Amino acid sequence: MTATATPAPDASAEAAPALPAAGSSFYTAMRLLPKARREAMYAVYAFCRAVDDVADDGGAAEIRAAELDRWRTDIDALYAGRPAPRVRDLVVPVQRYGLARADFQAVIDGMAMDAFADIVAPDETTLDLYCDRVASAVGRLSVRIFGMPEDLGIRLAWHEGRALQLTNILRDIDEDAARGRLYLPREKLARIGLVDPTPGAAMTHPRLGEVCAAVAAEAEAHYRATWEIIAASPRRATKAARLMAAAYRLYLDALIKRGWAGPRARVRPGKLALVAVALRHGLI
Template sequence: MSATASPAPATAETREAALPAAGSSFYTAMRLLPKDRREAMYAVYAFCRSVDDVADDGGPAPVRAAELDRWRADIDALYAGNPAPRVRDLVVPIRRYGLLREDFQAVIDGMAMDAFEDIVAPDEATLDLYCDRVASAVGRLSVRIFGLPEADGIRLAHHEGRALQLTNILRDIDEDAERGRLYLPREKLAAIGLADPTPQSAIAHPRIGEVCLAVAKEAQDHYSETWAIIDRSPRRETKAPRLMAAAYRLYLDAVLKRGWAMPRARVKPSKLALLGVALRHGIL
């Protein structure tokens, strides 16, 4: 796509292509929702998928910057009552569930953090901001669609978003390093003697497990807060976040069980374990 190309209007085919993969925990969680809420979540997912594709695979930096700016403009126009074709699927969810413009813009800002310069050992505050934008902002959109009360919904988005994103970071450290990215926090790396780390020097460091375990402890704390909120909330409104939290916790447990010694095999919970999560939290 050139920097001046007009965005293509959404079609049935492009909307279908943007849906989560069948069998994924996200897909399973969304299938638990009533039709109107499920379609709203798919529209939000399609938006997130589109801006993520710009950040990861959108071409040279000037092209990605221009395209993310167009997304920002499209969100502003959407809230001004003049939606571009590619965001029209968001009109009804925004009106029906009170989705906030700033949360959509936060998602774009989070993708921009990845788009122009590979993130390498961010400080703790920057990592937390990144997690808020790429995960908890999506959570804030989601909990309104799920129907949770405002205060607990926002708290749930805060903690579950960070729990899931930190789990992703720990699961994907080797794959991220191959792309020149390192999301482990600078302060924790400095504590093991890596003052100016590169992705490869960090993941090969003999004490990298100490850093990963510290990040895992933070994720576990966020999971604990997540479940405290879920346990006091109506079950009908928390089926999707319960399933997501339980499924992602399997990934965290798997990387902790595998450990951090090289070579590290990529972990994936068994289909039986994931089925158990789906049955326990999706049906019961």
């Protein structure tokens, strides 16, 4: 896209974001990795966090557009051997693990889908593209760092990324609606009579549960495929992927158990449940 205004760089724009929260499943999963791979994942996380912050809190649309374009330019320069200060932590991971420029650019494109207009009831194709860009592209970067075989790794990223992102969508439907966003797919909403839905109308519709249940079933299918790929993969390379899949499946199970009727309480699996999952999969 063409930027209409370019903000001047400042110290805050160049600063790397904080590491993931110590209590998060992502942080726990990354701690399972050897030091070099863990530091590579933190560099990828910092990039994703910074781009996400632009999309969510980057100011006026023209400023967000300019900053996302600047990130695209910085990624291109990184691969041309001229890394800007804010992407220098990616130099070693890119060289050591063969990370693809297209995946970094896909993450930026995914954040751009959120940056300039609120997503409201995307069609199935658009929703799948969004999931691929904001989740599976991150997965493709991650599986190379984990040391997965190429074919298995790409398939794992495809399924696990979608499983996790659909779980996020179901977990956050009320919070997203409060921000004017609705990620549930248009075709499924049309089946319950919402042809031109708004977030508010969807959240209060008496048949919303049918849509959520259908999306949950798709997520479950992706989790099943994820575990089939993990079972066929080298165990040492799947520790982090196993923990992420198991932890997020706890969220999905809790959502299904809670149900979809309002008012919907926020679900958060407890630490003991996460510990039990880690023990079950031999991760601690």
